[in-house]
Amino acid sequence: MPSKIINKLDLDTPALIIDLDLLEANIKTMSDYFATVKPKLRPHMKTHKIPKIAHMQIDAGAIGVTCQKLGEADVFAQAGIKNILVSNQIANNEKIRHFIDMTRWADVTVGVDDLEVARKISDEALAANVAAKVAVEVSAIRCGIEPHEPALKFVKQLARLKGLRFMGLWVHEAGTTPAIDVASEISWQKRKDAHYKGLDAVVETKHMIEESGIPVEIFSAGYTGTYDMTGEYPEVTDVQAGSYVFMDWPYRQLEGMEKFRAALSVLTTVISLPAHKRDIAYTDCGLKNISSEHTGDYTKIVFPKVKGELGDVIRVKGLSEEHGHLQGEVNKLKVGDKIEFIPSHNCTTTSRYDVAHVVSGERVVGAWPILARGKHY
Numbered sequence: 001m002p003s004k005i006i007n008k009l010d011l012d013t014p015a016l017i018i019d020l021d022l023l024e025a026n027i028k029t030m031s032d033y034f035a036t037v038k039p040k041l042r043p044h045m046k047t048h049k050i051p052k053i054a055h056m057q058i059d060a061g062a063i064g065v066t067c068q069k070l071g072e073a074d075v076f077a078q079a080g081i082k083n084i085l086v087s088n089q090i091a092n093n094e095k096i097r098h099f100i101d102m103t104r105w106a107d108v109t110v111g112v113d114d115l116e117v118a119r120k121i122s123d124e125a126l127a128a129n130v131a132a133k134v135a136v137e138v139s140a141i142r143c144g145i146e147p148h149e150p151a152l153k154f155v156k157q158l159a160r161l162k163g164l165r166f167m168g169l170w171v172h173e174a175g176t177t178p179a180i181d182v183a184s185e186i187s188w189q190k191r192k193d194a195h196y197k198g199l200d201a202v203v204e205t206k207h208m209i210e211e212s213g214i215p216v217e218i219f220s221a222g223y224t225g226t227y228d229m230t231g232e233y234p235e236v237t238d239v240q241a242g243s244y245v246f247m248d249w250p251y252r253q254l255e256g257m258e259k260f261r262a263a264l265s266v267l268t269t270v271i272s273l274p275a276h277k278r279d280i281a282y283t284d285c286g287l288k289n290i291s292s293e294h295t296g297d298y299t300k301i302v303f304p305k306v307k308g309e310l311g312d313v314i315r316v317k318g319l320s321e322e323h324g325h326l327q328g329e330v331n332k333l334k335v336g337d338k339i340e341f342i343p344s345h346n347c348t349t350t351s352r353y354d355v356a357h358v359v360s361g362e363r364v365v366g367a368w369p370i371l372a373r374g375k376h377y
Contacts, residue, residue, distance in 0.1 A: 023263040045066065045242070051080075051081070063238055064085065068086070071377040073106075075375055089144075109134060110134060122164045151208075175199070186253060186254050220239075221233070267340055270334065307341065
């Protein structure tokens, strides 16, 4: 970024923008809540992928972080972050070796749900003279082990592997069933009722494991849409909220999420107002620059929103590879104007950029490298 740029409208486009004031407010709002409850915050890094923001979250009270990939965890560990939970399973030999190498110098726990993989991790750990920290996802939805007897049996088998240190349990989609998707349910009470029903099965599993003589240090659960439910649930140790730092616009439609503001946007330039399409305009922000899926339901195509008052009269009609398609009162625009899009899913928007431009008001105050971009391994 040229040093002479002091106004965000001077940035070339498309450009990823972080509103520093809104980011700090979102972090404070979440921090203030967790100061009132026993569980702690373990924010997800897949949302921002920026060590600078991770340190802001740690400084605000987070006990550690959650990562979704080992490569991502490596970036944050190298940035000095401790107590990292990789809430995902590793399986191949390359990742097992990577994990064991990291265990020599980093504080990281990974997920396992396969006994043969667990044996390989244990063997590698013993050969390296380290204790490999592992946790088990309790789930009947995606990866993981089903609650109650299946999870108990699996954890007992893990406990026999001398190279492993069993840390505990985590659950993400607790309560989601064919009848309700907790991540996209608008009603706060309906989300809570379903979420607690799912958590009940996990805490029952935790008790079964503890009664067998195996300690459970971690009971990690939840996400942004359940943070103030999971945070009230007995025995939860930490909550994996991540999206709150930037807040996707569909997420903000959920009851209780309105206290978080949209801190991420993409600056884009109007490049065409075709005379034969009176209510249509095109910008230079397309699918390669911004996401087009719902933050809570990836099967739904949801386009970005135009930020500010223009968003009341102009909508994003669609996205192609290199273009944003606008419809509405485009007579309010002229070619060369710069406007902002609010993403429908921030996690898959930040992964498209190498750097985020940080603004306070209209002034550019920094450029933060997205160091975990591309660490999808």
